[in-house]
Amino acid sequence: MTTLDKKLDRRSFLKVSALAGGGMVLSFSWLAGCKPTTEEELLAMPKEWFELNSYIKIGENGVVTLYSSSPEFGQNVKTSMPMILAEELDVDWKKVIVEQGNFDSQRFQRQSAGGSQSIRQGWTPLRTAGATARAMLVGAAAQIWNVPASEITTSAGILEHKGSGKKAHYGEMASLATAIEVPENPKLKDITDFKIIGNSKKNVEAEKIVTGKPLFGIDYKVEGMKYAAIVHPPAFGMKVKSFDASYVLGMSGIQEVFTINIFNENYVRTFFDVATFPELLVVVGNSTWEVFQAKKNLKVEWENAPESSFTMTGFGGRNPYKVTVPEGLESSANHREKMAEYTQKPGNVVRRDGDPEGAFKKAAKVLEKTYTAPFLAHNTMEPANFFAHVTAEKAELYGPTQWPEPMSAALADRLGIPKENIKINLARMGGGFGLRAYGHHLLEAALISQKIAAPVKMVYTREDEMTYGIYRPTYSATYRAALDENNNLLALHVKAGGVPESPLHANRFPAGAIDNYLAEAWEIPSNITVGAFRAPRSNFMAAAEQSFLDELAEVMEKDPIAFRLELLKRAETNPVGENNDYDAKRYAGVLELVRDKSNWNTPAAGVHRGVSAYFCHNSYVAEVVDTKIVDSKPVVEKVYAAVDCGIVVNPDSATNMGEGAIVDGIGNAFFGELAFENGVATKTNFDKYRMIRHKEAPKKIEVYFVDSKEDPTGLGEPFFPPVFAAVANSLYKATGKRYYEQPFAPQLEMQNLKM
Amino acid sequence: MAIFNLNINGKSQQVDVDPNTPMLWVLRDHLDLVGTKFGCGIAQCGACTIHLDGNAVRSCQLPVSSAQDSQITTIEGLSETGDHPVQKAWMEHDVPQCGYCQAGQIMTAAALLQQNPNPSEEEIENAMNGNICRCGTYTRIKAAVITASQNL
Ligand code: FES
């Protein structure tokens, strides 16, 4: 990871200035904040920009452009990251224009949307970038006014020296400021002085979104551009044998049909180079509709793919390892059988505290339950697509990607073009949820463009998108608790695995709270590809663990919240083992907050409530779900969420994200499922793959943030994992049945409830 | 291929396409009106919603040949300056996350309010149920439709 200093030093500054050029043309962007109401407020664009560092440039009239460098997929970093810059720069938010920074690893730090990291990783660098620029403006004013810099104050883009009565706006000092030495350690604001951070700002792209402006990769078009569609094998475990394009080439608007190979023979893949099908068929033509029609009519013979393998490296090119792709056409029924077998066999021990085996031998009572969940498709609303224009010397790409950096290496290798001649421009994404961290679609578009020697936009159909792979894996977890005759908890044992990976986090709660603890993991290889899906692994482990703790509390005759708090007290005051990766006090804090905000002990009449809490991405979330049965239909009435994610930059937008994750969780808990028969995904579009819809969303969601002075932690993911168990636990109260298998809808239907 | 005369957002437009081409792709690829979105192509998600003589329809299932004699409105033509009460309410409630579904949501909501300026919550839920929002902004969508209905 490159450090901030590199991004702000004089050399990179000069480079940026050169890149930007004197009269850099700016596509006029929607002004941040409220719509200007008066003519005067309609900002005239400056005649000249002065770039103070990679993230900030100031016009001579005081208008400020802030670059948002992270990819935007609905987490609203395009508003909240510039808010951090604006805070330390100390500007008037109404004078801010936000521009998307395109992928440029020399210029920007960590351009990635994933792991709920944008704000966490951006926090100090962005504050520093803002403070640095502010210090340079102060330095310029000190020189011109001939007063000590320490006597100059700033406020909302105005510099002032009280002693001499001198005042100027940033624009007036911007030119000279570029010549001021970049300060080493600019002073950051005291967080109690924040004016922008913590005060909700509207989405800077809201007006463009509601008026249908072209913002997404799929909206892109250039003169002479061709359209392309891909055809991938109909089943995991199959590959292309041969094809006959003669009929399709006679169809209207169709230009070419060919195959592409995604990687070079000996290419060492990174973690994000998942290409489920290394060889694809491509149809190129004059419009999206025509290539979609043609692909349906393409005659292809498929054959079973033999076992294969490739080399992959971990983060940063470390620890290369061999990945074997097994042969065979897999079915969900077999997955289930195999998973059931593995739950009976010993797994790999990933954590052991005390003497769990001994404790189970002594137990008067053992509670054992197994939880499962199916594969899930991400189903981003915008299907995969990318624009590419590849020539002999260079490549230019534009479209949806959560993580361009690893793809620039893959593109360079495959296209035979040096990295520095490959430009990846970032479009707003119509959803990502982890899926768009994997960049096969960039390679596909680039290879097509290279082959046809023309600019091209490749677009997936919904069916392509849903059946291509990179799913949330299917998982299983078995929990066992040993109790003595007085219902005291003696030991806990968890054994969890999946196809093809285990979801287990060895050092998560309740590890650390129980003297005798055993955690085991197992894995079943598969040729169905998987990838990050909103809070990977946590999204299942939370469901299993928090459902089990609920049932355990009942057996122990304890209130579910009080029971969790007891365990957390133990972990806080006298933790078992080492490396427990959570802060028990903050964990307890969100449970207490949700208990109080929901009036836990006095639910409304007819309401059945369940609770759940989880820690991931360094944040703590507790949720209470209120369910009602209305006309034989389970209805989620209301959800309360309490969150500790440190300082909240943009509260209303953070709330929106929380609401969305909760709705997402309810939807997947009830309906989310992708199954396979002989390698074929049994659902290919939204007619079969049931998504949560308007009517099924809760009537109300209340989100409460713990008032915190801690640096921000993750937000986009942590709301999601606890939802599943909170729903299951509230359904238990409503129906008297526990729900061990996701999705819940089929079981509810078997109980004669309507879904 | 055949020539079709269309009336879109109050403007006459001519396209030369296969008669089966869905309006969605005529708008997006041939007329550069890309606000109308492709989500599923089978009338299941609502991302492609436009108005056909004031009714919300799924443009992915509307062949250009049957759109000839109608007034078509897309998100780009819903208002001149983005100040339709539904658009304003959407901004007031800061509804969008990724934003991809929102043009379709807004077009569905605008058609509902045109026909029923004072919908009940249940009527809103019924009207909006065909539009999927993968980001889960449903609670804000409902609040925004209510606000819009008050500001018509
Ligand atoms: S694209 Fe038309 S309804 Fe989904």
Ligand code: FES
């Ligand atoms: S805002 Fe992303 S799909 Fe609705």
